[in-house]
Amino acid sequence: MLSELQRTELPADPMLPRPYRIQRVRRELPGTFTWELAPANGDLPSSFEPGQFNMVYVGGIGxxxxxxxxxxxxxxxxxxxxxxxxxxxxxxxxxxxxxxxGLRGPFGTPWPVDEIRGRDVVLVSGGLGLAPLRPAFYHLLQEREAYNRIILLYGARDPDEILYRDEIKQWRRHLDLDVEVTVDSALGRWRGHVGVVPELIKRVDFDPERTTGLICGPEVMMKYSAIALINRGVAAENLYVSMERNMKCAVGFCGHCQLGPHFVCKDGPVFRYDHIKSAFSVREL
Amino acid sequence: MSHNRMRMARGDLGALIAALSDRGYRILGPTVGDGAIIYDELESDTDLPVGWGEDQSPGAYRLVRRQDQAVFGFTLGPHTWKKFLYPAEERLFQVTLEGMSFQPEAPAGVKQAFFGVRACERQALSILDRVFLENEHVDSGYAARRRDTFIVAVNCTTSSPACFCASMGTGPEHRGDFDLCLTELLTPKRHDFLVEAGSAVGEAIMKEVPHCEADEADVAQAEKQIEATAKEMSRSMDGDNAAQLLSRNLEHPRWHEVADRCLSCANCTMVCPTCFCSTVEDTTDLTGDHAERWRRWDSCFNQDFSYAAGGHARSSTMSRYRQWLTHKLSGWHEQFGTSGCVGCGRCITWCPVGIDLTEEVAAIRAADGAVAATSKAEDCHA
Structure with missing residues (x-):
């Protein structure tokens, strides 16, 4: 009886990386860099959805x-x-x-960009948290007519730590986008906001009834951003966060990334906020 | 128990092992080793722990001689079958770093027979199947080893004080999903096995082993023994209700109390038949051009288990014990549609300080909703 089990050909091994070659390196900030990669064997790279991740392997190191x-x-x-x-x-x-x-992937759940068509979208990000949100933002820009208001709120430690600075400057010139940047501290030259990201939520205009929030950054920033959006009247089920844990296998085998009953690697990294709320209130979950 | 019941004399157990061996199966089963009953390769029925039993209690295990010559007169030792399906260490791939050329491991299918799988352990295999085969992704090594595994099940006719399968609904009797199932019929007057075939291969193998049709008395004796085994189990756990109980009591003071006793040694996860967590290790040789990736069993009790850039998500023993138990009894339901506990009791026996999960669940239930003083001050308004 058991011999019938999986008798057919075994599927591709999700644990085996594929070789990718670095095509371009861009120094973003001190200690932060961006790689543009392509399959080393000339294959087409895997398509992906905004919010997904890859496992990046460096030979013999990890x-x-x-x-x-x-x-x-x-x-x-x-x-x-x-x-x-x-x-x-x-x-x-x-x-x-x-x-x-080596690259394995893409893995994980995406930002719900298709489900939220027609709505106001508030993207809230802090620090490097803009990186996982950028694919969603690109998608919103491409399909601009499909959405109502699009608001990007971004917080960095100081003006020198603003990620994707040139792109943010470009986005700010769009008349159909609200892009606001705040920094924790700045010298007198800085003309923008100073303060934490959740403070920006109070300043921008959106219709809470028809707003979806996409939030990515340090956990404490995500928690207070969610609270600020809820206080503005956005329902918790319309908020999404991207969680970070130590994914090792990325396919739910190794157990490392568990957060409550969830595997962050396959049930996340993007979660509906009301599904993952205990992660923000229970310590060491 | 239903169709196809046969009676096989104790003396023909060796013929069954030989028949499996002739068909190319590597026979794996219980044997005495390292002062315990462990699972290892068997060559004949003389390798089985004939006449051995064990004394078990929280934190204690000792082999004892039985008064009789029972073949399966013991319950469970520290080993589980998972090591033959999901090895404690396994190479995932090799890579030539020049050009990054990956060589996958060709998962070698092995014909293996698990000889003497208890009902709780059969349930544990079903649970591991859900993790490694019935998930979005399939673990190729597990799949290759699992598909040619022949299962000789054994209905339990004795229990240990650690056992609580009856309360979990996972034993002591098998309910299908085996190739052959044995029930040992042992009285001062007879020593036979009631045999049931659960697959065509099982039936074919029994054609090569001397047996006769079982009579009603054989079946009645087997049922009586199994029923008595279920009744003598004193330990119990309400597994179904534990899921909600634990998930709504994450701030319970009992977690701190048990953490004061827990050594965070990981023994419970190593002896658990369903714990599946692993880590990977990347190595290179001295030339620096050849690297390998190995997977090894890991435990949520290890400090490094939850390490990510920025620190350890679970640095306290409290949080690690809570993670283990809530995952096992609660999170597992959401992840795999089943409890992760089968009631085998190994984690109770092999805990060096005798922590008993059934007692921990009962203590939380007794003060359902209590909140530890340290948690009350926390900011919980999210």
Whole structure:
């Protein structure tokens, strides 16, 4: 009876990376860089949905989850923005063009960009949290007529830490986008907002009844941004957050990324806020 | 129990093992080793723990000689079948770093027979199947090993004080999903096995083993013994209600109390037949051009388990014990549609300080809704 089990050909091994070559390296900020990658064997890269991530493998050193920050309509450029904080990412920072790394993916749940057509969309991001949101923002821009108001709120530590600065400047010139940037602290030259991101939520105009919030950044920032949106009258079920845990297998086998009953790798990283709320209220969950 | 019941004399157990062996199965089953009953390769029925039983209690395990020559007169030792399907360490791939050329491991299918799988353990295999086969992704190594695994089940005719399968609805009697199922019929006057075939391969193998048709008395004796085994189990847990109970009591003071006793040693996760967590290790050779990736069993009790850039998500023993138990009894339902606990009691016996999960669940139930003083001050208005 058991011999019939999985008798058919075994499917592709989700644990096996594919070689990708770095086509371009862009230094974003001190210690933060962006890779543009393409399959080293000339294959087409996998298509992806905004909010998904890849596992990036560096030979003999290790593997980490990295969100995809490119344009989902342009998947031949696989874009990853990485901050050098540990042994692996510091090694990655030294890699130049033509270096080959391993990629598995894409994995995980996307931002619900299609389900929220017709609505006001508030994207709230902090620090490197703009990277996983950028594919969603690209999608909204491409399908601009399908949405009502589009608001991007972004917070950085100081003016020198603003990620994708040139793009943000371009977006701010659009007449059909609200793009607001705040910094935790700044010298006198800075003409923009100073303060935390949730404060920006109070300043912008949207219709809470028909608004969806997409939030990505440090957990404490996501928590207070969600509270600020709820206080403005947005329903908790219309808020989405992207969670970060230590995904090792990315397919629900290894158990590392569990958050309450969820595997962040496959039930997330994008969660509806009311489904994951205990993660923000219970310590060490 | 239903159709196809046969009676096989104790003396013909060796013929069954030989028949499996002749068909190319590697026979894996219980044997005495390292002062315990472990699972290892069997060559003949003399390798089985004939006449051995064990004394078990929270934090204690000792082999004892039985008064009789029972073949399955013990319950469960520290080993589980998962090690033969999901090895404690396994290479996932090799890679030549020049050009990043990956060589996958070709998962070798092995013909193996698990000889003496208890009902709770059969349930544990079904649970692992849900994790590794019936998920969005399939684990190729597990799938290759699992598909040619022949299961010789055994209905339990004895229990240990750690057992609580009866209350979990997972034993002591098998309910299908085996190739062959044995019930040991042992009295001072006879020593036979009642045999039931659950698959065509099982039936074919029994054609090569001397047996006769079972009579009503055989069946009645087997049922009586199994029923007595279920009744003698003193430990119990309300597994179905534990799921909601634990998920609504994440701030219960009992978590702190049990954390004072818990050594965070990971023994419970190593002996658990369903714990599946793993980590990976990347290695290179001295030339620096050849790298390998290995997967090893890991435990949510290890400090590094929850490490991500920025720190450990669960640094306290309290949070790690809570993670283990709420995952096992609560989160598992949402993830895999079943409890992760089968009532085998291994985690109770092999806990060096004798922590008993059934007692922990009962303590939380006794003060349902209580909140630890340290949690009350927390900012919970999100």
């Amino acid at each position: 593997e980490i989850p990295v969100s995809i920050s490119g344009d989902p309509a342009n998947p031949e450029k696989m874009i990853h923005t990485i901050r050098a904080v540990g042994q692996l990412t510091r090694a990655m920072e030294t890699f130049g063009r033509h270096t080959v790394v």
